[in-house]
Amino acid sequence: MKITLSDTQLLSPQQIGELASQLDTLHSRVLKAIERLNKDVAAKKTEIASRWKNAPGVGAGELARFAQNETLAAVRQIRDNSKAELDALLKQAGAPHAQLVAQKPFYDSPAKVLARAALGDPKRTEYLQQLQHAGPAELGHMAQVAVGTRNLALASAVLSLIDRMPSKDRPVGPVELATAMRMDDFLKVQEYVKLGDARLQGILVTIRAWNAGKANPISSIQLAMRERDIDHELIGGGDE
Secondary structure (H helix, E strand, C coil), rough: CCCCCCHHHHCCHHHHHHHHHHHHHHHHHHHHHHHHHHHHHCCCHHHHHHHHHHHHHHCCHHHHHHHHHHHHHHHHHHHHHHHHHHHHHHHHHHHHHHHHHHHHHCCHHHHHCCCCCCCCHHHHHHHHHHCCCCCHHHHHHHHHHHHHHHHHHHHHHHHHHHCCCCCHHHCCCCHHHHHHCCCCHHHHHHHHHHHHHHHHHHHHHHHHHHHHCCCCCCHHHHHHHHHCCCCCHHHHHCCC
16 A cells, blocks of 8 residues: 655644644634624624714604614724734634644554554564564454553554454454554544644634624534534643
């Protein structure tokens, strides 16, 4: 199987977590900005209503129409003035999210993460030497030992050996072994990516709702579903 190589730098789970945290922070800043803008709108509406409430010599119908027209113009001005600020926040979110997306090929399979585990560790080399002539039964048992003892060096050595075997002879599949190891590096990155995707989507949805003057119920539901899918206990944090 041929693969396409790229010059994308492999980041550690901690670095990926920092990217997700940046998006989390930017999402909070957007929410606070929209909250401030909505307060500005409410204050302007109150000011206009109060000013036109008892204007002399004008009928009630005309008062309402004048107030409505001025309110629409004032709100439109606030939205126009907010565009640069919100666009800047959205642009700031684009860079860390692009970096986050670029890491997906490195972490889209637990087998890939396990294959990299313990590289350079003398124990991995030792296990490879000891098991180089092992048959399927022995490798299958060693796979179970690795999972039972959370021994990454042993698991990565077994993975390397079973990967060389014909599929029909393997005592356990590479992905099955890697999944059973429940590696923090793999599991946390999955949640960091979900968090980063959700926060970027949250920024987009919030800004679009502000620009439109109303929320999109479908977008709000989709965002809530994304949020429920994130294991915050595993990675901590979150601004929700």
